[in-house]
Amino acid sequence: SYKNDPSSAKKEVIELAADPSKGNVNDKVRLVIVYALSNGVGNTSDIDEVAQAMKESLETKGSTISADGAAGSAAAEGGGSHGTLTKEDRILLESGLRAIDYLKKLRSMQMIPTMSSMMQTEVSGGTASSGSDMLSSFMARATNQATGLLAKATDKLGTMLGKTHKHRSTIAVENICEMRPNTEDDDYLYLDPRVRGDVDVAALRNAARAPVREAIAFMIGGGCYGEYQNLQMVANERRSVTYGSTEIVDPSTFLNHLAKLA
Numbered sequence: 001s002y003k004n005d006p007s008s009a010k011k012e013v014i015e016l017a018a019d020p021s022k023g024n025v026n027d028k029v030r031l032v033i034v035y036a037l038s039n040g041v042g043n044t045s046d047i048d049e050v051a052q053a054m055k056e057s058l059e060t061k062g063s064t065i066s067a068d069g070a071a072g073s074a075a076a077e078g079g080g081s082h083g084t085l086t087k088e089d090r091i092l093l094e095s096g097l098r099a100i101d102y103l104k105k106l107r108s109m110q111m112i113p114t115m116s117s118m119m120q121t122e123v124s125g126g127t128a129s130s131g132s133d134m135l136s137s138f139m140a141r142a143t144n145q146a147t148g149l150l151a152k153a154t155d156k157l158g159t160m161l162g163k164t165h166k167h168r169s170t171i172a173v174e175n176i177c178e179m180r181p182n183t184e185d186d187d188y189l190y191l192d193p194r195v196r197g198d199v200d201v202a203a204l205r206n207a208a209r210a211p212v213r214e215a216i217a218f219m220i221g222g223g224c225y226g227e228y229q230n231l232q233m234v235a236n237e238r239r240s241v242t243y244g245s246t247e248i249v250d251p252s253t254f255l256n257h258l259a260k261l262a
Helices: 006-017 025-037 044-061 087-108 129-142 154-164 168-178 199-207 225-231 251-261
Strands: 119-120 165-167 212-222 239-247
Touching: 025 044, 025 087, 025 239, 044 087, 087 251, 119 225, 129 251, 165 168, 165 212, 168 225, 168 251, 225 239, 239 251
Parallel strands: 212 239
Antiparallel strands: 119 165
8 A cells, every 4th residue: 555655656656657658648647636636645745746757758758659549659650768749749748737736726725635535435345445545556557558558447447446435426326315314315305296285395304205216316517437337336226326417528628627727
């Protein structure tokens, strides 16, 4: 685990981010973002050091993986160990660095939770895993990816997190479906279409309710496939869960949004 050894975490992230054969520019930026959001792993100066190492490596060595994931960028085509970034990759790098700076600002103002607070370990899932533990698992998987650092690891990483942790949205949906006391269910507006006339919301909440057979979780704002996958933990043979959001954002578009916000 990196929890008790943040220096090793930083060292290995820098090594991976500086390796021109591992991932394209967006992959490396996302790796730095994972590092920045991992609980107890790095402070602002550490994030700056990792981001700077990534920037210097890309500017001096280039990347053997182009922006579209194909092998053979300027570094590889040049036939040597050094190369220059393409114009497109340079734009992606500048956008990615702005995204990292924006997240650093939010983190310094404590406006975004860390990974460990965004997820809850299942009781049946074994011992609790902090954000630093997830970084350990993430790094172990990422180092084995020769191309598309995160692109190819998405399914495996999503499955790993989905089986072990419940996102905040999943916890809320489960609490409401299971009608658990002292949770979100206490404040959830419950309406029964069979009731006519004036509605006593408190009385409806306290009355015997039928089991939830179908749930619809709609996010006002951006959604992602990982959140949908995690919500399926609440679904079973007796209950279906439908997921929707204002917008489904892919990783590259999300980075662009963060850069624009910065």
